[in-house]
Amino acid sequence: MRSESIKSPLLQLQKVRKIFPGVLALDDVDFSARRGEIHAIMGENGAGKSTLIKVLTGAYPRDGGRMMLDGAEIAPRSPQEAQRLGISTVYQEVNLIPSLSVAENIFLGRQPTRWGRIDWRQIRRRAQAALERLDLSIDVGRQLSSYSIAIQQMVAIARAIDISARLLILDEPTSSLDANEVQRLFAVMRKLRDEGMAIIFVSHFLDQIYAITDRITVLRNGRLIGEYPTSQLSRQDLIARMMGRELADLDVQLQQEESGQRDSHQSISMRDIIGRGIIPSPGTRGEGHGGGFLSTPNQSSAPSPALPRSTGGGSEMPSPILRARSLGRSGSIQPFDLEIGAGEVIGLAGLLGSGRSEMARLLFGIDVADSGDIEIGGRKRVFRQPRQAIALGLAFCPEDRKTSGIIPELSIRENIVLALQARGGLFKSLSRARQDEIASGYIKALGIATPSAEQSIGNLSGGNQQKAILARWLAADPRLLILDEPTRGIDVGAKAEIQKLVLSLCRQGTAIVFISSELEEVVRVSDRVLVLRDRALVGQLRGAAISEQAIMQTIAQERPAEVAR
Amino acid sequence: MKRLRLDQRHVPLAATLVVCVLLYVLTGLQYPSFFSPLVLADLFSDNARLDIAALGSTFVILSGGIDLSVASVMALATMFMATAVERFHLHPAIAIVLTLFVGCGVGYLNGALIHFFDLPPFLVTLATLFLARGCCFLISMSPVAAESPFFQSFGEAGLHLGTITLHLGTIVFAGVAIVCIYAAHLTRFGRTVYAMGGNEQAARLMGLAVGKTKVLVYVFGGLAAALAGIMAMANIPSGDPLNYLGQELDVIAAVVIGGTVLTGGVGYLAGTVLGVLILGIMQDFITFGNRDAAWTQITTGLLLFVFVAMQTVLGRWKPGQRQKLWTRRTSTQSIGITS
Structure with missing residues (x-):
């Protein structure tokens, strides 16, 4: 039995802050990952989940706070540096070279050499061993692309843990796997956890979170909402925390x-x-x-x-x-x-x-x-x-x-008439007068803030761009x-x-x-x-x-x- | 376990080998003298120049790039060397070293522009194609003959094995080929070339020295082109600003026919040697029979079609269900996992 309390934290983040122009992406977030634990990071869009991962992997420098690995403060400046420190990441899209062999993918960039020559025999042998650690027995000499995405992912994991085996971050690894493949991956994750590795698991699948993780950290709008043992956080509570709606509050509102x-x-x-x-x-x-635009807006x-x-x-x-x-x-x-x-x-x-x-x-x-x-x-x-x-x-x-x-280079008018024109086929063109009529009509009707219909759409604000795209489809009726x-x-x-x-x-x-x-x-x-x-x-x-x-x-x-x- | 199995990666190379042997045998059956070792030795020495340039280009293409400046650099090399010896009376050996530096320089220019400014290789090397050719005309508008005894011995040098002579060109080519094959398969540099051609983004994330390798690959391409130009001087000791016009396309054709995929990451240096041989045998077949030279071009075109089509089909071919060890995907299968 794994107990929740006695595990010492391997990685500790204290008041980590990350600022993007105009946005506080991470607002003094605390986080810790313990040895022998699978830890989920949950959050909706803009919660700061991927920013946190990127700070962990060194893809982004942090703007404040402390990050400690095994008690020593670290500040990785690149994924490679993080990897040297013992933090490896496996992404949803397998970041390996599909045209090379499985064995070579595991050892690329760190091939063992003998008198300056790459020692292929040793590569094959050690690759085989690294995969066997994950209970995977495949022909390592074969091209990576000849295997399914699931196996490619395992190969990526094998590479990651062969390089350094302290903290493994799995970023949406299950998105393109089917149920059996997911189970297979979970078996590997449990094995690694029981060997004492800390694993951070990011997934959109609630069932998977509850099936595999020991602890959940919830983020929302760049803030830490809380860290909970998975067994003590009900699905409802989790969803409410992710979405920022307290059910109790809602009840009151409803009454x-x-x-x-x-x-x-x-x-x-x-x-x-x-x-x-x-x-x-x-x-x-x-x-x-086409062009169902009304020239007399008061008709409505x-x-x-x-x-x-x-x-x-x-x-x-x-x-x-x-x-x-x-x-x-x-x-x-x-x-x-x-x-x-x-x-x-x-x-x-x-x-x-x-x-x-x-x-x-x-x-x-x-x-x-x-x-x-x-x-x-x-x-x-x-x-x-x-x-x-x-x-x-x-x-x-x-x-x-x-x-x-x-299409940012085109004008608002051109963006608006696009769908209508496409429906007419390649060779039927819409007269310029008609285009102007449609475009200026919608600009008025939807209140698109622009000096003219000929303004390039890239210059508009987000809301106005969105309205122009709506106009495009509305024009197509x-x-x-x-x-x-x-x-x-x-x-x-x-x-x-x-x-x-x-x-x-x-x-x-x-x-x-x-x-x-x-x-x-x-x-x-x-x-x-x-x-x-x-x-x-x-x-x-x-x-x-x-x-x-x-x-x-x-x-x-x-x-x-x-x-x- | 030790079953002979053709990996997907080896199919283009195998196809090239089959085509090459077939062509050789067919030509030999038509013209029995073609089987003589003398002709074979000539086949290699005649094509040594193209071979060396193509080996350099193979690295460029394997890395996911392209080098259009090859032929211009070859021409520039001959012009530079002939002028250095003829007008400035440099010792030919020094001239050779300087010429190699010029080749590396053009290659470095290519690589640096592509890497540091993130420009598309096609356009950068198209620019150096014109630049190098322009420099040829700047040196001289007309051919420059290099009448040094050195070049005479250069042309006659070689290894005499009984009746056949392995010309210097052939020997240098063999040396270059061995170095290239060794570098491609047994050094980290070579493996990085393959990796970045396969997926540059992933190669970067894996911590490979993508930028440095990219520059090096173009430097090597330029060096090989200059060396090819120098070896050509052994046959005709003169520089001509109009030399090798359009031959960058022959080089690319040889690399592709040799089984290297134009998008990079897949291919073999040995394939390029075979690709050049195929083009050479076709050339011989046409000259032996006094046929219209038009057929060289047409056959090259057809061969290219076949090989490009084959590469595309292989690229799309994902050996499917057989490899899945434990999965069978059905449309109704649940994706989530229960706790």
Whole structure:
């Protein structure tokens, strides 16, 4: 039996601080890793998890605090230096050379030599021994790329511990492994732990955290929330700490609100604003070929049809515009069923890495499903690339607008008309006058702050860039719009405006899939919330049942089948 | 366990060997005199120049780079040496040493620009291609003959083994080849070249001296090109600013036909020797039969197609399920692990 108390800390961090321009990434964080312990670092986006790892591995210098390894203060300035000190890291993507042999990968850069010649025989022998320590018996002479990712990862671990065997950091090692491979990796981890190694384990998979770790450190917004023995921290508490919502607080808040009323006061007043036509409607459906922008923004203040959103939750389901049946992709997301009705806002909630974006990518054809099918307009469709999804009226606003959204060198106008132009095909061009009309219309309608439509989009602030990308997809007049983290990294005002926009869009019949890490936001805008955990759909909440607390409870639930085990 | 198995890495080399032997046998069957050891010795000495340059370039390509300046540096070497001996009356031995320094210098310029300023190798070496060629014309617009007794003995030197003579060029080439193969497989420098060609980012993270190696690789490329130029002086003791125009492409073709993957990381120096031989045999086949020289180019082109296609197919080929020791991935399999 391993006991929790008597292990001496191998690595100790005291009040470690890391500042990036404008951001305090680590705010006096304490951390310690003990010998013979597997320690999880948990946190959502921006918690400081990866910054902490990078400070540990010497990739970032720290701006304050002390870091002690075995009682001696250290300040590694590079991953190599950290490695010499005894801190090795294995990343999610295997950082080895796929075209070289397994044995060579273990000894690259430190090959044993005899009279200046590399001693290949010794390399093979010692590589074999290093892998056998992990109970892995493979042909070390074979090319690394001929083995599965799992084995490549083991080889990386073998290299790491052969170089120095004190502290091993495993950064998301299980993301691309299947269940058996994960078990295999865990067996290796337990073996190393029992030999007295300290292991830091980073993973998005809650089940894995509870299966393998002895201790959990939770970070949020660059601050240490706490360090807990895994056995004494319930899943609910863990999630609440990661998300920054104390369940007790929530209960109080709920009591104060009307029972059964999930909309906060904010969102009600927001809807009033839309009703009064302050936010112009971004477009009307079926207005000829593309560019559904309304040149008369006040038209939206005309009497609106009944809200498709149901406040009480008991309304009839509109006819689905998209239906997915056991749609899934191995290694990405487990098969799920989904129906989306016109004018419905579906929120996707879950922790980072729970499969939210993966679900969106399948729906939009970025990833090709390997099971199930999608039905749109009563016909089964197979999406092999996003073009096909776009042609059927789907639109996707990706998570990282910097790398997969904006094209920074182009002007705002060019960025906005991009999707519309793409739909027209390679040889149909949109007249410049029409482009100008669309662009200036949306700039006004969405309140994009810019001197002109010809400004290059890279010069805009994050919120305004996000609005311009929204405009791009709105101009294409989609039936279903997928928004992946549309409000990440933008200021509060812009956030509210985008939320309003979502609501006004759905009033016009556009269905929306809304992905956000901020539960509050998901609760506020969604008619229905799909809850994901560990790359699977684990629950659905509708209408009045939607609350932050309910979402967290659903995430924390253990899967019945597994509880039975 | 000791089953003969063809590793994925060896397939291109094996293909090159097969093509080379086939070509040799076919040519020999067509022209029986081709089998004579004299012709074989000539085959090596005629191609020694290209061989030496190609060996240097193989390191560059293995490291994930490319060197377009090879032929220009070769021409510059001949011009520099001929002028040094002819106009400045330097002793040829000193001229050789200086020429080698010039080659290293151009190579260092390539490597330094690529490494320190992080510029694309294609563009940097394209620039030095023009620079070196321009320097040739700067030295002289017309050919410079080097009429020194040294060059005469240079051309006649060699190892006489009965009827056949191993020319100096062949001997130097053999020496260079042995040094290269040794360096590639038995030194850390060589293994770092392979590693950075395979995945430069990972090589850096593994703590390999990527920057230093990169500069060294181009220096060696320049050195080999200069040495190739010097060896060419043994055949024709003169420098010509128009020499070897476009031969950097022959060098790259020989390396690729020799089984080295253009994206780096995979290949063998021995393959390059075979690649040059293949081009040489094809050349002989066409001259022996008095055929149209157009066919040399066309066959080279076709061979390149075949080899590039083969490399691409091999690159995509991931030997799949067989190697998985304990896994079988199904779409419904649970990913999480229970506690």
